Amino acid sequence: MSSYSADDPVSNKPAASQAYDVVIIGSGPAGYTAGIYTSRAKLRTRIVSGTLPGGQLMTTSEVENYPGFPNGIFGPELMMNMRQQAERFGTCIVDDEVIRVDFNKRPFEITSHSETCEAHSVIICTGASPRKLGIPSEEQFAGRGVSYCATCDGPFFKGEDIVVVGGGDTALEEATFLTKFGKSVRLVHRRASLRASKILQQKAFENPKIEFLWNRVISTIEGDRKVGAVTVKDVENGLEQRLPAGGIFVAIGHEPNTAIYKGQIDLDNKGYIILKNHTATNIEGVFAAGDVHDFRYRQAITAGGFGCMAALDVEKWLTERKHRR
Ligand code: NAP
Numbered sequence: 001m002s003s004y005s006a007d008d009p010v011s012n013k014p015a016a017s018q019a020y021d022v023v024i025i026g027s028g029p030a031g032y033t034a035g036i037y038t039s040r041a042k043l044r045t046r047i048v049s050g051t052l053p054g055g056q057l058m059t060t061s062e063v064e065n066y067p068g069f070p071n072g073i074f075g076p077e078l079m080m081n082m083r084q085q086a087e088r089f090g091t092c093i094v095d096d097e098v099i100r101v102d103f104n105k106r107p108f109e110i111t112s113h114s115e116t117c118e119a120h121s122v123i124i125c126t127g128a129s130p131r132k133l134g135i136p137s138e139e140q141f142a143g144r145g146v147s148y149c150a151t152c153d154g155p156f157f158k159g160e161d162i163v164v165v166g167g168g169d170t171a172l173e174e175a176t177f178l179t180k181f182g183k184s185v186r187l188v189h190r191r192a193s194l195r196a197s198k199i200l201q202q203k204a205f206e207n208p209k210i211e212f213l214w215n216r217v218i219s220t221i222e223g224d225r226k227v228g229a230v231t232v233k234d235v236e237n238g239l240e241q242r243l244p245a246g247g248i249f250v251a252i253g254h255e256p257n258t259a260i261y262k263g264q265i266d267l268d269n270k271g272y273i274i275l276k277n278h279t280a281t282n283i284e285g286v287f288a289a290g291d292v293h294d295f296r297y298r299q300a301i302t303a304g305g306f307g308c309m310a311a312l313d314v315e316k317w318l319t320e321r322k323h324r325r
Contacts, residue, residue: 024125035089048110164178218233254295259271
């Protein structure tokens with residue numbers, strides 16, 4: 001049980017004994033890494049895991065680029081290991097979804113479906129979700145040919161016909177990257193011009209392995225146990241064309257999971273959390289880590305790194321305010 005200073009300079013009132021030193025919202029690599037660090041630093045730590053405990057890696061297959069696993073590791077196994085590592089140092093993990101936060105109160109109030117808990121500090125690690133095409137067959141083949149991350153899954157598609165969907169920087173970077181593995185790479189874009197930066201466009205146009213299918217959308221994905229073909233539809237004349245495809249990379253953007261923080265935490269125009277001094281939000285004592293603020297790197301290892309940074313910043317912030325046990 002924590003014992004906090006009665007002249008708590010943060011809340012300006014006797015601190016509630018039940019308040020956690022830190023509540024971490026979200027349980028991807030950022031959340032679990034933050035939990036490992038804060039609980040190991042003897043901070044009373046609670047992780048509220050969210051609807052998909054373990055985050056995006058729970059829906060991927062093998063992870064080959066996470067250091068320390070020379071033969072690769074399955075995403076769910078990696079996340080279970082991280083969870084157990086956080087629990088080993090005393091992190092309390094609750095599999096629930098946070099539905100409301102009150103950062104105007106001190107201690108902060110975090111409400112999930114089953115409870116409201118109090119926290120002297122918070123690390124937001126709720127990540128981002130890849131935008132989906134929204135066609136029925138997409139979900140059926142997720143992890144069986146349909147991927148949302150070329151860096152993660154590209155090497156599994158050696159010698160395959162690959163389709164990339166999207167016209168932004170990510171789609172072009174991924175299409176270029178995937179030419180290292182695929183027999184062919186077709187980029188399907190819903191318009192006749194790209195949103196991506198000119199330099200990435202030029203690189204992709206100069207790559208003889210990339211074929212551009214303009215004004216097209218994917219209407220159906222087919223296959224047996226894994227993806228075997230796609231049907232693309234011309235948005236102008238409605239004509240459909242069936243193409244062989246062993247892999248489909250959907251690169252149409254991400255949506256940061258920040259809806260519940262709107263009005264309290266500063267967000268950019270796409271909804272990503274704006275940070276200052278590496279991990280601090282506009283609210284003192286509220287920090288953020290991982291894809292919820294980082295739209296550029298979006299890797300398990302970078303999210304974990306940000307989680308570590310946020311945990312160290314929380315520890316320092318609490319120490320400075322005599323909040324330590
Ligand atoms: P984005 O810039 O939002 O582009 C998304 C693309 O997907 C757009 O071309 C969009 O088409 C298309 N799209 C959206 N919804 C669609 C749907 N339902 N069906 C079909 N197509 C759809 O996303 P992003 O490429 O992931 O980039 C996100 C941010 O990260 C950007 O700010 C980007 O500059 C940055 N980024 C930078 C780098 C780099 O600097 N190297 C690399 C990656 C990402 P429309 O164009 O028709 O809207």
